[in-house]
Amino acid sequence: MYILVINGGSSSLKYQLFDMDTRKVLAKGLCERIGKGGRMRHNAVGRNKLEFDIDIPDHTFAVRLVVKKLTDPQYGVLKDMSQIGAVGHRVLHGGQWFSESVVIDDDVIAAIERCIPLGPLHNPANLMGIRACATVMPGVPQVAVFDTAFHQSMPKSSYIYAIPYKYYEKYAIRRYGFHGTSHRYVSGRLAEIMGVKPEDFNCIVCHLGNGSSLCAVRGGKCFDTSMGLTPLDGVEMGTRSGALDPAVVSTLCARLGKDASYVVDQILNKESGLLGVSGISSDFRDVNAAADEGNERAILARDILVHTIRHYIGAYAAEMGRVDAIAFTAGIGENNAALRENVTDTLGFMGVKIDKVKNLNPDREEELEITAPGATVRTFIIATNEELMIALDTERLIKA
Ligand code: AMP
DSSP states (O other): OEEEEEEEOSSEEEEEEEETTTTEEEEEEEEESTTSSOEEEEEETTSOOEEEEOOOOSHHHHHHHHHHHHTOTTTOSOSSGGGEEEEEEEESOOTTTOSSOEEOOHHHHHHHHHTTTTSTTHHHHHHHHHHHHHHHSTTOOEEEEESSGGGGGOOHHHHOOSSOHHHHHHHOOSOOOSOHHHHHHHHHHHHHHHTOOGGGOEEEEEEESSSEEEEEEETTEEEEESOOSSTTSSSOOSSOOOSOOTHHHHHHHHHHTOOHHIIIIIIIHHSOHHHHHHSSOSSHHHHHHHHHTTOHHHHHHHHHHHHHHHHHHHHHHHHHSOOOEEEEEHHHHHHOHHHHHHHHTTGGGGTBOBOTTGGGOTTOOSEEEOBOTTOSBEEEEEOOOHHHHHHHHHHHHHHO
């Protein structure tokens, strides 16, 4: 079976086509600047890469373009559209309605719409992708895979904020957590690699990318996670502050004469994090290079990142009472050996010790154990693969 995985953004649409017999990607690409001009990138196995400007007025046009390229005799990999057995969509917010992936029908679409206040930027864009596929590929089953779903297993003490309870009841204000598909994939791989049953297994997954979150997984299920009502909470990120005293917001509002939405949406989401502290870049590679050259603010930005990651690892170890493994994943977690070394440097007290040579991962292996002899907690680098997870969920639900 061939499965198309779609990640719809407000002005972009990313796609990957999987052959589920081999679990390999046959083609992938991106339509960007939708509604503002348009550009397409397409790359299929054994074919020349394509990149060109084309007017893409809306998401329906983008999906038509994707299907056209996938079935193109020169650049495609399919004979015709009927070979696409199902479409899996990444959907940001499933609120409290979805604790797992679902086949999309009218009720599911209505529920994703009801979650728009919780994911005002992403859910409408995800819905545009879903509707576009329904128009272009009528009758092809579609599945929604939610970033929040894996975290629905958290106990109330992890997800209820200590504010008046009526706001949870009235407005569903609570911790949701994000990157759930990545945390589920990586914790599942960890259990498989270690040869243990997920239900007997506790781990901490550090998803460190442009957006970052940590997840405490107890007995194979999410027990706690660092992102909250929105993806602003938790560790320092590229442009996001991570957790801070909420009174910072009211203080900045008073000092700047701005309202809370400006402070939160603009300053804390877009001007903070590595960028805000270093004044250099939101990209960890730039900040790291400047720090290595002695730039003090870059060193501080990097130190804060290490500090906040350790903070959550320590908290999660204390909450769960036992940790069997720690995994590093996503752009920074998979690629930056120095950060992994710095983070784990002080964790010897809880049994974490890494092999500094293996940690360099010279062969860029996608899954590598970096535990040092004598450690009681095993440490791994695991490349995340959210798209494969979406494809696997889609296949399972369609076959069921
Ligand atoms: P992601 O959101 O997972 O794509 O990760 C993006 C982040 O990963 C950015 O901060 C990049 O600087 C960082 N990153 C990507 N590749 C590397 C690398 N080779 N070394 C260090 N950081 C990297």
